[in-house]
Amino acid sequence: MSEPTIGVLALQGDVREHLAALAAAGARPLQVRRPQELEDVAGLVVPGGESTTISKLATAFGLMAPLRERVAGGMPAYGSCAGMIMLADKILDPRSGQETVGGIDMIVRRNAFGRQNESFEAAVEMAGVDGGPVEGVFIRAPWVESTGAATRTLASYEGHPVAVRQGHLLATAFHPELTGDHRVHALFTRMVRAAA
């Protein structure tokens, strides 16, 4: 099978874990920090990290417009935690000047599950991921407050959507990259192959 080149937005966050998970899932991972590096990838992961920081750096280094363009043009993208926030059309309580790439018709609530003391692990059943529940690692995690008609909820926790898909875009509130379980990255790699 072909190894699609999948970028990881490497401005800030747990980039290394996503690069490793993508390699394990059969993709060729590449760090993306500059607009021209975005041209070399068939799909993009927006990692976990601090969403305000990633947003500011993306704006400062001229990545926001090309990211929006590629996502609107059909490039598959997957975001975990802060990455989920970056792929949301709307943030419920954005900080001043906090912009998102958008693409998924949903409203997300930042730090919805609480502060670090409330961060938790729990098993989560996820549609499209076979072989039992995934280990959900939720760290100051967001949840999806509401979704549009085209957005499909793949997993919920305590009644809140925590994994969603809209066509070529995938997002999880939890961090599969922190576990040894690469099934979510394998799902995304299949999405990138299918879009090629």
Place this chain on the structure above:
Amino acid sequence: MSTPSTTPASSESSAARPETGTARVKRGMAEQLKGGVIMDVVTPEQAKIAEDSGAVAVMALERVPADIRKDGGVARMSDPDMIEGIIGAVSIPVMAKSRIGHLVEAQVLQALGVDYIDESEVLTPADEVNHSDKFAFTTPFVCGATNLGEALRRIAEGAAMIRSKGEAGTGNVVEAVRHMRQIRSEIGKLTVLDGNELYAAAKELRAPYELVREVAVAGKLPVVLFSAGGVATPADAALMRQLGAEGVFVGSGIFKSGDPAKRAAAIVKATTFYDDPKIIADASRGLGEAMVGINCDTLPETERYASRGW
């Protein structure tokens, strides 16, 4: 404490019992900070400036290390009102410092809901033998280290993140460089030892054998490694990253400078593009006065924070 999966999960969602304070959640939190800058702040206004400049977290404290040096006396945990004020002002994680070995200060910080506790040599140590048992807390801890043995002893006590100590409040990066080079070179040496030699290496490092072996195999610490102590410029931050730090703490360097907002944003940019001198050059332009530094070799032994902790 894992939930047995005897009950069939519902088709739409599963709600297994959540587990808080796990090693993965504590260490994973630090993984999210990588590539970022954590800034010392003393007021909610400063915290907002830090957040707007792209900080990944703030360290809430009453006095920055440069002022602790100037004022002297015993430096303690900050006022709870002041910490809560900062927690309320920003949406990014908030860290706060406890004295080394001061269990109760750490308990108070956990009760206040801070996101990370820094058991810090910048405050006056409360215990000259023992550090806090960090496994006893839900809130994760970051600790300072000057060498690999010290880093591994802190991890053995439950630290979920390590930072170089450097010499806080001096605006002089020389000690941070020394500690980062020391830690990295000791890790490098472990990776070429054979299995028999690791036992003696553990004895020399005064660290648990299991952790020593883990480092030897992985070629890195099992937790995130940041740099702290003396970073004052964008180039300082980039230097620490080139030497192997996964992110930086900036203490007095930002709010003791002429234009804090501009300097803070510049250090954030240089930390992300630490290997791109052109971007670092652009970020370094027109920042105004840097903090006035202190030459570490003129510091008397009693005023060296890095020698606190064991």
